[in-house]
Amino acid sequence: MRSQLLIGAASSGSGKTTFTLGLLRALARKGLVVQPFKCGPDYIDTRHHQMAAGRASVNLDRFMMSEKHIEEVYRRYAFPADIAITEGVMGLFDGYDGMQGSSAEMASALDIPVVLIVNAKSTAYSVAPLLYGFKHFYPKVRVIGAVFNFVASENHYYYLKQACADAGVEALGYLPKQEDITIPSRHLGLSLDSDFCFEAFADRIADLVDKHVCVDRLLELASAPVSAHTEETGTGLSHRPSGTMRISVARDAAFNFVYAENIAYLEQLGNVTYFSPLTDKTLPPTDFLYLPGGYPELHLKTLSENQSMRDAVRAYLENGGHALAECGGMMYLCRSIIGQDGNTYPMAGVLDQTATMQQMKLRLGYRTLQWGEYRLAGHEFHYSSIVPAENTLPSCATAFSALGRQVDTPLYHYRNLLAGYTHLYWADPASNAWLHHFLEK
Structure with missing residues (x-):
């Protein structure tokens, strides 16, 4: 009992x-x-x-x-x-x-x-x-x-x-x-x-x-009474032995919005190492990079001044490194972020676009992203936006609200990077085939 x-x-x-x-x-x-x-x-x-x-x-x-x-x-x-x-x-x-x-x-x-x-x-x-x-x-x-x-x-x-x-x-x-x-x-x-x-x-x-x-x-x-659980086994990855990946997760005052079970699932795939884009100078040895959401808009000056880390992240992705970036993590990968103070702060420069905290408007709700044959589920909650430009990457997925209405929430696919505003959930074996496909690609 x-x-x-x-x-x-x-x-x-x-x-x-x-x-x-x-x-x-x-x-x-x-x-x-x-x-x-x-x-x-x-x-x-x-x-x-x-x-x-x-x-x-x-x-x-x-x-x-x-x-x-x-x-x-x-x-x-x-x-x-x-x-x-x-x-x-x-x-x-x-x-x-x-x-x-x-x-x-x-x-x-x-x-x-x-x-x-x-x-x-x-x-x-x-x-x-x-x-x-x-x-x-x-x-x-x-x-x-x-x-x-x-x-x-x-x-x-x-x-x-x-x-x-x-x-x-x-x-x-x-x-x-x-x-x-x-x-x-x-x-x-x-x-x-x-x-x-x-x-x-x-x-x-x-x-x-x-x-x-x-x-x-x-x-x-x-x-x-609470019944004892039955442990689920296996990661679903076909070609990669469980526990061999080197996984780097951003965790500091700017990046900290994570689901506990998502991290637990990554720990099945390999060794999870945390690093700080605010204070660390370079990435740990990495096979998969995860940049979660958080409050990058509150730390723009520090993030921008840490050029060594910005360069390391850009080099990792331009050389074909696998990465997932959500909301604030996606903003960090943009060319720059315009803060609430109106100033422009250079960021990692992987995505050739600018995020802005000007004219803030809340975007909130569950999202389903249809990426080819794969369905990704998550939640969107942010006030920032991407500045419209001719060279902005098109979304690689079609997004829907919880009620099935199409919305304009983007998912960007660049090299081996998936990035967007949606905080995704991937710990459920019933719906994480997209993650396996992405890591095997």
């Missing part, structure tokens, strides 16, 4: 992330092995989860991952832990198409009980019909209790407990309205700034959880 739960909410902004971080830290402080998960494609919440729990957080996503792969990943990480905590995405039933891709669908598929976080600001007993609706709307989702956020006083919580009793949902506690448990934000999501004192922040929320939430009762209600 393990404790496992999904933290859902009536709507975005209810405090899922705040409560999740506090609960992860509170349980970790008790000496429990806590395994965090995140519903959906978010790569920033998972980093905060890891900092709060001391274990890598893993994405579970019904658009990018097959049902079999989700179950295998969940069991593999949850089974060795004392408790598995999955943070939901948006409102409990919000998906990319109705309920498809929602936290509720994930909870139903994995049979995980749900604790509902409710924003109690400016409401009291009126939460009763809301709780009743969430409990009974979809019987395959088991709502075992509610935790309230932004509670003004014990008297306020008294009315919320009344509502829970009449709705048939157990009240498990609350977080008081408090300014110092607000997470700072930036334009690409929750802050990862070095001057944000995360440790003290997580401890403050954990103290509130310990004081105001019935943690022992929550664990009791969430107790459920």
Whole structure:
């Protein structure tokens, strides 16, 4: 038996992330092995989860991952832990198409009980019909209790407990309205700034959880069996023995948006070495280069001044080296990036085009890229754009939204480089034939 739960909410902004971080830290402080998960494609919440729990957080996503792969990943990480905590995405039933891709669908598929976080600001007993609706709307989702956020006083919580009793949902506690448990934000999501004192922040929320939430009762209600996983074997590469590739992954303050399972899959293929385009002067010995997304726009001067690394990356690719570059990684390979300050910063110069942070506009959503016979799945989230020019590479793939509408998200193929704005997921054996084809090419 393990404790496992999904933290859902009536709507975005209810405090899922705040409560999740506090609960992860509170349980970790008790000496429990806590395994965090995140519903959906978010790569920033998972980093905060890891900092709060001391274990890598893993994405579970019904658009990018097959049902079999989700179950295998969940069991593999949850089974060795004392408790598995999955943070939901948006409102409990919000998906990319109705309920498809929602936290509720994930909870139903994995049979995980749900604790509902409710924003109690400016409401009291009126939460009763809301709780009743969430409990009974979809019987395959088991709502075992509610935790309230932004509670003004014990008297306020008294009315919320009344509502829970009449709705048939157990009240498990609350977080008081408090300014110092607000997470700072930036334009690409929750802050990862070095001057944000995360440790003290997580401890403050954990103290509130310990004081105001019935943690022992929550664990009791969430107790459920977790089956041992069956290890999947083989990489699918036909001509390359497992474990022989030299894989270099960019990882620093500018490049850090990765899916944990993608890296785990690369580790099946060979030795993964991390390097920094900000501070290192040259690439490690490399058979495959991965440049993930991140915040290159915040480090343009440093990236541009590190000409030794820019030259090394360009030489590697011009000499036929294999590489995958996503979003910020793709921008780094452009001729230059125009920053928010209006200045132009030279970059690696592999792709003969310019990325810009001027006139920023959000591009967001799931993407399917049809590259010849291969289907690539991922997620797009950025404010930058490519400056239109006659010599810009054409896209080698046709892109579609989650609802099947064609969109203009590009995928560039230059020599042995694939690059684009989409953060791709390739750890699922059911859908990663494109990666094998690319590495064998």
